[in-house]
Amino acid sequence: MSNSVGLYTSLTGIRAAQIGLDTASNNVANANTAGYTRQRVELRDRPPYASAIGPLGTGVDVVTVRRLRDAFLDTRLRTTTAGAAGEQARAELLGTVEAITGEPDAGISVELDQLWDAFEDLTLEPTSPAVKQQVVSALQSVADRINGVSAGWTALEADAIERRAAGIDEVNALVTAIEDINRQVEIPDPGNEPVDLQRFPLPNQLLDERDRLLDRLVELTGTGVTRNNDRTVTLPDPLDPVAGGELGGVERFLTTDLATARTQLDAFTTELVAQLNGAPGGQTLLDGTAGSLTVPITATALLAGDTAVGAYDTTYAEALAGLRNGTPAAELRTLVTGIGQRVASAERSAAAQSELVHAAQMARRSAHGVSIDEEMISLVSYQRALEAASRVMTTIDQALDVLVNRTGVVGR
């Protein structure tokens, strides 16, 4: 009786060692798989049987193969990634806004400087058609440049809106996939006792997949995730995709940053048009708003001064040239440095967040990642265990053999 129990005991040892080898080989194979959590065999000694001399052990049970996942590290990484993704998206978009203005080398300020110079040249040659044409061309350049910036920002806005829409589509697909996995791994009525892992074995691969999906979802939306004890996760309902994360950053850019920049550009344009048209002489030099500015005056209609005073009077041109130091230039400076500051602060914020993400990522990889050296040691120990258990089985077999085949053959 005890011998066959011994056989069975060594069989459990062999089986456990085989599962251990399988797990170690699975870990090694998935050492570079993104989002893979290392797995460990959980062993437990089997309940003893009551023998004549007391309880005797009956071998080892494989309870389960468990993923060594730390939910706290997951949450920490997801939160920091969401923040970083949002800041990164915002910084990128703001950088494009700044690039579109073209300051300081190819922007509105360059055209404005040329306009003031053209007005002053007009004071030198008040009746020259060439100089008047120069003034009108300079006005046209200013109008074109302002319209160009406005159009560029409109195109950027359309791109950002498209990006947000694509992101929302991805979010919907992710939520559907997560709910799908929830259905597959759900345990009905878990109650408060520990789960019976024989009835409901751990679906490690599905859980890893769901964690990958959750990582991406939180990166996009910054949403919170609630874990339930029936192995499902609950997401907020309704899920607001633009409350945080990368999509939140895009949304913030669209509603706050771009809107502010546009308002400032409009204010600058209105001021410029008012100052130019309101100068002595009352000539309408620029018409419209940012994005649709036109130059209604022609070179022949342009007057440098009041012809009633004299054919070569230059009062209008002098007043216009004096606008060089006026409010439009100051407002443009405010616009450009304002955008610059916002871009710089968003970039700094993104860099700081990125450091946090890296630290959280390292912590998570440290806890979840596969270490080849550890797996090698596991392999070696399970290999030895397998050899030893097989040896035990052989020994017991030989002992039984003696008992079965060579006992009681006296006289045969």
Place this chain on the structure above:
Amino acid sequence: MRVTSEMMAANSVRRLSSRLQQYERVQSQLATGRRVLRASDDPSSAGRAMTLRTQLRANDQALRNAGDARAWLEVGDGKLQTAVQRLHRVRDLAVRGANALGASERNALALEVSSIREELRSIANSRYRGRPLFGGTGDADPVDPAGAVVDDGGAVTRRIGDATGEVVTVNVLASDAFGTGADSLFVRLDELETALKSGDDAGITAAIGHIDTARERLGTQLATVGATMNRVESADQRLTDIRLTLRGELAQVQDVDMAEAVVELQTQEVAYQATLGAIGRALPPSLVSFLR
């Protein structure tokens, strides 16, 4: 802390990328010569740079204005000097005419006075760049054939200082240079001509007095032109100095120190090599190679 090979690889990638970023930054600074390429590199410096650039443009324009002013003044100066010389000749003629001479000699003198009067009239009506030099801001000749002097009183000004300051007047008005109404130079020359022809000694003497007055008047205008020329030349010098200062300040604000940047580039290159070397050793052999 437990370290896996995946972590070491990830860290290596990150460090390499960060090194390359710094290297790239220094390279682009050297290539463009600028420390501040976009406003976000240094917003306050960018704002200061914009102000300086505007000031530089205004300064350059002022230099152009000063050149234009100098041209105006030189032309005016030349014409007035010629006028003074011709008046001197007229005075000589008048003095000779005062010494009792025969009718035919006095007629000859009167003829010369008349022709000098026409010369002076054409000087007064001379044009500069298509507009009357002494006519203010109007388009009409200031002196008509009868000798009436009319200009529109307009001043031609040039800005030779910073954008709000220093404006000089570069033209001379015909009314200031040649007198108006009954005291106009041309009326006085007419009177001299008549006095010479008729042998009116008292008239000739009176005319000489008026010619002296006219010469003084021209002299005053010449002095004004000269003083303005001096102002323009000193402004020219000052503007050139200011240009140098502004350019230097702009360079300080937005340009990169070349020597410093080259040294920085070398440092980054060495650091990059070191990082590459360290990463080359980052993935040590694992236990696999040692197990039989």
